[in-house]
Amino acid sequence: MNKKTLAAILIAIAMIALTLKQCNQTSNFRNSSATNSTDELNRNPSHINYSNHARCRMGCRHVDETEVTELLHEGKINYLKSELKTDNCHKKYAVEGYSHDSQHLRIIFALCNSEVTVVTVIDLNREWPCDCE
Numbered sequence: 001m002n003k004k005t006l007a008a009i010l011i012a013i014a015m016i017a018l019t020l021k022q023c024n025q026t027s028n029f030r031n032s033s034a035t036n037s038t039d040e041l042n043r044n045p046s047h048i049n050y051s052n053h054a055r056c057r058m059g060c061r062h063v064d065e066t067e068v069t070e071l072l073h074e075g076k077i078n079y080l081k082s083e084l085k086t087d088n089c090h091k092k093y094a095v096e097g098y099s100h101d102s103q104h105l106r107i108i109f110a111l112c113n114s115e116v117t118v119v120t121v122i123d124l125n126r127e128w129p130c131d132c133e
Contacts, residue, residue, distance in 0.1 A: 041072075041077065041093045041095070041109060041111055041116070042111060042114050042115075042116050043072055043073055044073070045072075045114065045115065045116040047115075048065070048068065048069070048072070048116050048117070048118060049115060049116065049117040049118070050065075050117070050118045051117060051118065051119055051120070053119065053120055053132055053133070054117075054118040054119055054120050054121055056130070056132035056133075057120050057121045057122070057130060057132055058118075058121050060128045060129065060130035060131075060132065061103070061121055061122075061123045061126075061128045061130070062103075062128075063099065063103065063105065063121050063123075066100070067099035067100060067101070067103070067105070068107060068118055068121070070097075070099060070100060071095050071096075071097050071099065071105055071107050072095065072107070072109065072116070074097055075095035075096055075097035075105075075107070076095065076096055076097060077093050077094065077095055077096075078094045078095070078096050078106065079094075080094075081094030081096075081106065081108075082094045088111070088112065088113065089111075089112035089113070090110070090112075091110065091111045091112075092108050092109070092110050092111075092119060093108070093109045093110075093111065094106055094107075094108055095107050095108075095109060096124070103123055103125070103126075104123065104124040104125045105121060105122065105123060105124065106121075106122040106124055107120070107121050107122070108120045108121075108122075
């Protein structure tokens with residue numbers, strides 16, 4: 001086999017691997033069209049609860065309740081960062097997206113029955129000084 005053929009084969013393999021990786025990454029997210037079944041995040045709760053840790057992280061990272069609601073409605077669930085293989089009251093959904101002030105956020109929502117609680121808020125682009133327990 002000559003060098004040109006070998007190079008072409010290696011390039012083709014690399015392109016296939018890259019395409020498969022991109023397809024796999026895309027399948028780890030789902031759009032905001034989630035239903036309200038017990039296996040899916042309640043995108044329209046009547047009330048959102050906030051843990052003390054979430055409130056602290058929101059303060060450090062300059063994220064307000066309207067941004068949390070925006071991401072709950074419009075964000076994409078990152079299934080790699082979510083914890084869904086537990087009973088109904090311990091499921092955690094990692095929802096990612098951009099807030100109205102362009103922060104790239106990941107918000108962890110816990111679901112118990114139809115109640116939604118914000119566990120933490122993460123800015124994916126910036127490390128903020130924060131002292132939350």
